[in-house]
Amino acid sequence: MSGDGEELSVRMARYVAAEERSAPPSRVDPALAVLRGRERRRRRVWTVTAAAAAVVLSAGSLAVLRDGGGAGPAEVPSVLPTATGRPGQGAPMTGRTVLEVPARFGWLPESVSAVEYRSGPGGSDVVALVGPASGVGGRGGGQFLLTAFPEGVTPDVDPLIGAGDGLRIGAPPVNGQEAYWVSSSDPAFAAATNLLRFRGADGIWYQLESSGLSEADRQSVPLRIAAGVVPGRYVPPMPLALSSLPADTVVTRASLRRSVPDGAAWRAEVGFQQDGSHYVTVSAERGGGSGSVAPVPEPGVCASGGGVRRCVEEVQPGSGAGATLPVWLNRVVARGPDEGAWSADVLP
């Protein structure tokens, strides 16, 4: 490298250093990557299983979606909608709340054992978890992931999906509103993915991604779940709060998981980034440890009382007296197991 190349190197380094001084706090959260990464690995197992089934049933999985599913496969529109988007992206939250989702589930199949509301760098969503009825920890049997596109955005279908062309396949209307399946000419992808988009009564487009369904349920269950979705932003009451927050601390994510149908088991988490590099996750869950879905985090600390276990964990030790785990734990206020005492206001 010489001449312009060397000068460009110097200028880029100075440029990014100058820009960094006025940059907003980072919302990158390694702990969230672990959570989402685990989900993807679980879903990959489903994908591999379904793809194998697709090879065996080489008759073509698109026919599965077409049978009784609507108008049959349609070509990708030659003229894309004027506005496109992807689900789950929202504006940063302000005020004392940390968790807001675009909609709520209504009807869910009996196999669902928990519902989780989540927000983070990628936006917010609601996921219904299928699995053994083991409280908030029931996992491993598939899931229903509900996201929303930004208001005013009509989503298009990506031209390339999997190893084939993206396809928009007509679906029966959901509550009288337009709906379609997103699929691919790649049979393996089509067999493994179950993506329904539908317009809500509020005009917003929603997306329901289902996994773990039998072939018999692949259309009927998502359509019924979609019909029961309650559109509109929802700020769930949280069972924990923070009594104080140190300076230079930002919220990176939040979640609340509750068992279905009674909601008796629950777990709330809020992720923070302190001083740009100290990642802390505070949590509260029902119970004092017995039957707890999560082991004592390592490295982390927990305290139990009043029927609630509070925990704090970190990625790396922070610097300064205000960054230690015991200090963080003291900031976490549990609101008790009585839902009536919960509040959407979490931050001080």
Add this chain to the structure above:
Amino acid sequence: MAELTRDEEFTAFVASRAVWLRKVAYLLCADWHRADDLVQESITKLYTHWGRAGRAENRDGYARTVLVNTFLAEQRTAWWRRTRTAARPPEDQVLAEPDLAVSLDLREALAALPPRQRATVVLRYYCDLSVEQTAAELGCSSGNVKSQSSRALETLRRSSALRPLGRSGA
């Protein structure tokens, strides 16, 4: 226990590289919020392939490759290009740097480059990779990197970002 060890190793690695990855992402997209999204998505992918990353000779390079590929894949969907105007600085941004003009010129010039040329420039001249290393990270030939670099530098020379400089080769 193995899972905990794996997760601890991953989170420690990411925590120590998040600032660096964010800078690289910012150079690619010129928007800090989108840079956060890119890094978050990239480290999530990194987690799902952590076993493979662990076997890589250069784990930093592996993470950077995931980031660049995530950026390029998003560009292909065309969504960001339609909804974000990252080439323009926020109106209320106040920088007292003496080289403010140079920074703004460079920001606009980089944003004007096609995504693959921008990625090539960032890898070659910010990350200080050789032609061969850049080719390996982008999954293309050395000749392709040379031509992309050459075109990018020519564009930057024509812009005010590099105009004051001489015209020595890449």
